[in-house]
């Protein structure tokens with residue numbers, strides 16, 4: 001008996017799929033998650049060795065959205081992970097993840113306790129990986145509709161630009177990452193419609209950037225934490241290690 005997601009209903013795999021595919025009460029349209037995506041093992045011996053020889057602490061902003069999936073993905077990639085719910089919990093982190101979810105809801109939480117300002121200063125000085133709603137939070141300009149943002153990524157971002165929840169999709173697209181094409185899960189994704197000269201485009205969908213890097217800021221409009229391929233996490237961890245080693249040398 002199929003659960004409608006390519007896995008048996010009620011099975012361990014189905015529960016794991018549903019846990020990953022839903023956050024804040026949303027669901028991916030039935031059938032869009034590949035079966036093999038769920039069954040691959042995320043960690044490799046190489047990642048574990050990298051984590052043990054040069055451990056870094058990655059915070060995941062945990063106000064709303066799919067922060068748990070990010071924490072799992074970075075833990076299996078060899079990092080220590082910490083959930084961040086208060087401004088003071090940013091202290092001592094080597095890198096921060098701003099997850100997907102609803103940017104409007106995140107903004108409401110961030111506008112309490114001066115968290116918005118503290119977060120802006122932290123992200124300006126520390127490696128940050130922002131996905132989807134996180135991308136909207138860090139962009140310089142947000143449209144559709146206009147909303148407040150940290151203004152750190154020199155880009156214009158249009159919210160929900162690919163349509164409604166039912167238009168969410170998984171695509172395998174070329175990237176500049178070692179190993180080439182990457183499976184990308186798009187969920188009510190924003191579209192990056194403009195990037196400044198300091199922004200490097202690492203992947204595109206229909207000619208619009210979907211994975212970009214500006215210095216120590218890595219931004220995706222899709223959800224790398226929802227697939228078994230850890231190359232985006234590995235890139236971010238390499239950025240974090242480089243930043244950490246550089247700052248230690250100057251201490």
Ligand code: GLN
Nearest residue numbers: 100101102103132133188
């Ligand atoms: N549509 C959401 C927003 O506008 C972002 C979607 C996501 O994070 N997957 O904030």
